[in-house]
Amino acid sequence: MGSEAREQTVVAKVPLELLFTDYIAEERKTDIPHFTEAWYEDHKRYADLPIMRLSPHLQLFRYFMNGRESPKLYLEWHSLIFTTRGLHVPISEHELLEQRRLQCSNLTALFAKNPDYFLNDPILVVYDKEAGYFRIKDGHHRTIFQYCKGIRYIPAQMTVQDYDYWKNTDAVTGVRDTFSRHHRTLIYTPILNPYFEHLTSERDSTYPTRLDLILEYLGSSSIRGKNVIDIGCNIGYYSRHFARQGARVTGYEPMAEHYELARELNHLERVQFDIRTERFERSTLTEEYDIGLLLTVFYHVMDNPSVRQAFLRNVDKAVTGLLFWESGAEPNREKEILLQGTKFDKYEKLGxxxxxxxxxxFGVFIKSSYTK
Structure with a gap:
């Protein structure tokens, strides 16, 4: 009876943000037929990444859907699976593309006929209890197809135990109590838990979201071990996403209702980052950060000269590489102030x-000394 219970499964809709590519651990790498270290190093390039950052597959399906990308990276990825192990690639590039093109066409037709098609053909996932996200064991291509179609919740088959662990029922009361205590009725970013999937986010619910724009810019390069600062982190949605990827994250959030909810959501979603309640412009900064997030924050302070100066000084001191930014209603004015008041010397509009x-x-400010 116990063994049967452990094998029971359920299909649930998992937020894209919680879906990561599979990863073969160091102790299991020699289980791979014809294993070589060169193969394993190549495997790690795209392993344990948010599925939204799996560039070879993204570019392939965009190539099929709208022709605005190239399949070159996907073809290289596929070839290296074999050549790094000294094996002959069993299929030509033309044949591979035709197979994947047919898959894309079939999925498009099935999805158009039945929007719930993927509930009957779910991907297979397992929950990583230490990391707080799901690893895709089967269905990377199907997930990318749905992502390119703008689907934010992916039907996935998992064990009942994994589903219960993801729900984290014991932490739900703390979140609900915080909502109630602050009379909160809306959220600006999604809460990645089944108990709260009914809540409609005011932002980041349609493709491309702000997170999509950030991840598109970063590509597949690892941010594990990077220092990230989220200035005005609200309820911590972006901070938790970077923390899941192995970054060391510090969030600044002076508003009590945001800070308290972020803290409870860290427990609920089983991800931790350092949250500070002091105002950013008053902070005595000692750390440097590779990546900064400044999303709909700066316009709140830019018209107060003394606060603006202190804020810019701390931004410039803290962020050594990239600063992802979203404007208020005066984007050109904000950009001019940020470029003139800091050592960021390049700006790229992302959307x-x-x-x-x-x-x-939405865009990114870059210091010339930074390399991805």
Whole structure:
């Protein structure tokens, strides 16, 4: 009876943010037929990554869907699976592309006929209890297809035990009590837990989201071990995502209702980062950060000269590489102030966004000394 219970499964819709590529651990690598160290090093390039950052597959399906990408990276990825182990690639590039093109066409037709098709053909996942996310064991291509179609919740088959662990029922009360205590009725970013999937996020619910734009820019390069600062982290959605990827994250959030909810959500989603409640412009910074997030924050302080100066000084001191930024209603003015008041010497626009009734701009400021 106990053995049967352990093998029971359930299909649930998992947020894309919690889906990561599979990873073969060091102690299991020699189980791979014809194993070589060269193969394992190549495997690690795309292993244990958010599925949204699996560049070879993303570029392949975008190539099929709209022709705006190239399949070159995917073909290279596929070839290296074999050549790094001294094996002959068993299929030509043309044949491989035709197989994948047919898969894309079939999935497109099935999805158009039945939007719930993937509930009957779910991907297979396991929950990583230490990391706080799911690893895809089967279904990387199907997941990327759905992502490219703008689907944010992916039907996935998992054990009942994994589903219960993900729900984390014991931590739900703390989140609900915080909502109640602050009379909170809305959220700006998703809560990645089945108990709260009914809550509609004011932001980041349609493709491409702000997170999509960030991950698209970062590509597949690892951020494990990087230092990340989230200035005005709200309820911690972005901070937790970077923490899941192995970054060391510090979030600043002076508003009690945001800070308290972020803390409870850290427990619920089983991810921790350092949350500080002091105002960023008053902080005595001692750390440096490779990546900074400044999303719809700076416009709140830019019209107060003394606060603005202190804020810019701390941004410039803290962030040594990339600063992802979203504007208020005056993007050009914000950009000019940020470029003139800091040592960021390059800006790249990543997209136009909209939120709380305002047209906004999303982009990244770069210091010339930084390399990805």
């Amino acid at each position: 136009d966004t909209e939120g709380t009734g305002k047209k906004r701009e």
